[in-house]
Amino acid sequence: xxxxxxxxxxxxxxxxxxxxxxxxxxxxxxxxxxxxxxxxxxxxxxxxxxxxxxxxxxxxxxxxxxxxxxxxxxxxxxxxxxxxxxxxxxxxxxxxxxxxxxxxxxxxxxx
Amino acid sequence: xxxxxxxxxxxxxxxxxxxxxxxxxxxxxxxxxxxxxxxxxxxxxxxxxxxxxxxxxxxxxxxxxxxxxxxxxxxxxxxxxxxxxxxxxxxxxxxxxxxxxxxxxxxxxxx
DNA sequence: CTTCAGGTACGATGCAAGTCGTACCTGAAG
DNA sequence: CTTCAGGTACGACTTGCATCGTACCTGAAG
Numbered sequence: 001x002x003x004x005x006x007x008x009x010x011x012x013x014x015x016x017x018x019x020x021x022x023x024x025x026x027x028x029x030x031x032x033x034x035x036x037x038x039x040x041x042x043x044x045x046x047x048x049x050x051x052x053x054x055x056x057x058x059x060x061x062x063x064x065x066x067x068x069x070x071x072x073x074x075x076x077x078x079x080x081x082x083x084x085x086x087x088x089x090x091x092x093x094x095x096x097x098x099x100x101x102x103x104x105x106x107x108x109x110x111x
Numbered sequence: 112x113x114x115x116x117x118x119x120x121x122x123x124x125x126x127x128x129x130x131x132x133x134x135x136x137x138x139x140x141x142x143x144x145x146x147x148x149x150x151x152x153x154x155x156x157x158x159x160x161x162x163x164x165x166x167x168x169x170x171x172x173x174x175x176x177x178x179x180x181x182x183x184x185x186x187x188x189x190x191x192x193x194x195x196x197x198x199x200x201x202x203x204x205x206x207x208x209x210x211x212x213x214x215x216x217x218x219x220x221x222x
Numbered sequence: 223c224t225t226c227a228g229g230t231a232c233g234a235t236g237c238a239a240g241t242c243g244t245a246c247c248t249g250a251a252g
Numbered sequence: 253c254t255t256c257a258g259g260t261a262c263g264a265c266t267t268g269c270a271t272c273g274t275a276c277c278t279g280a281a282g
Contacts (some may be wrong), residue, residue: 016213021135025270026128047228057271059230078228078279093213095206100202102127136240158258168241170260175239189249190258223282230277240267247260250253 008064011088014069019093022068027051028061029100032070035084036097041080043074087093117177117184122199125180130204133179138162139172140211143181146195147208153186154192 009015023029029108031049035041051058062082063110070089074081117195120126134140142160146152162169173193174181181200185192 016210017135017137017140020131020140024132024135024269027270029128029131045228047113053270054272055229056273057233075229076279078277080229093210096210099127099204099207131237138240156258163239165242166259167243167261171240186259187249188259189247223281224276226280228278231275232272232273233275234273236266236269238267241265243262243264245263247274250256250258252255252274 005105006075008066008085011069011091014088014092016093018068019070019096021028021063022070023059023100025029025064028065031061031065032084032097033100035071035082036086036100038084041084041086042093043083046073046080046082054108117178117186119196120180122180122196122202123197125203127204128195129179130181130207133181134168136172136175136204137175138164138216141196142172142176142193143208144211146182146193147197147211150196152195154194157184157191157193 023032024072031051034049035044038044046062048057051061053061062073062080066073070085072083072085074083084095134143141162145160146155149155157169157173162172164172173182173184173191177184181196183194183196185194197208
């Protein structure tokens with residue numbers, strides 16, 4: 001469990017309702033789709049997704065994703081890292097991340 | 112495409128966002144979990160789920176599921192039949208229905 | 223030290239959605 | 253015909269949530 005100082009639920013405690021609610025939002029789903037597409041699972045800066053929303057709203061969305069157990073947030077003080085919890089997700093909900101790839105890219109426009 | 116007089120989107124037009132939004136609600140997810148568990152895919156009456164909500168709200172939820180492309184609603188005039196669109200769902204989002212079985216039964220309490 | 227960019231906390235706002243009350247429709251059974 | 257259960261339509265209410273404004277914190281660079 002290295003590099004996870006802003007913690008979400010454990011792998012066994014992932015709630016399907018929270019996951020679906022998290023993925024119901026277009027912006028959060030676009031983030032997850034990008035993360036799922038990168039098989040290297042490298043840590044990313046949270047402004048590397050260029051979401052068309054304010055900083056405060058981005059903070060809110062990343063918090064929702066973390067509390068759903070989908071990502072880790074690594075706090076560096078004045079910046080933050082994002083990493084997909086691929087193994088935990090695949091363990092609890094196998095095939096979920098593959099579904100995100102089924103969505104045609106470019107459909108991530110707000111509403 | 113027999114027995115589908117209240118139609119939702121075609122199989123190719125299923126929207127992942129609409130699906131996740133539909134499955135984000137506990138009541139709708141409990142319906143889908145029951146339907147997914149029955150491999151015979153027999154048609155069911157829409158009061159066979161004993162949801163702890165009023166008739167009007169049930170109508171609303173079944174409409175959302177239909178418009179998301181997850182179920183068919185067969186109108187008999189004074190009653191209604193519900194059938195899971197398993198093949199369409201599996202074609203567009205393979206593995207999605209299996210995820211619903213990952214949820215422990217009895218977690219379908221409201222809120 | 224000051225400055226500045228990245229990020230968070232708190233509150234307010236606006237809109238979407240879940241819920242139900244009332245009224246109405248439909249078809250089957252008396 | 254009347255009665256009744258199942259279902260819908262419309263509207264109202266309430267909650268949840270996405271969004272942003274303001275203020276504040278953190279760490280790095282001058």
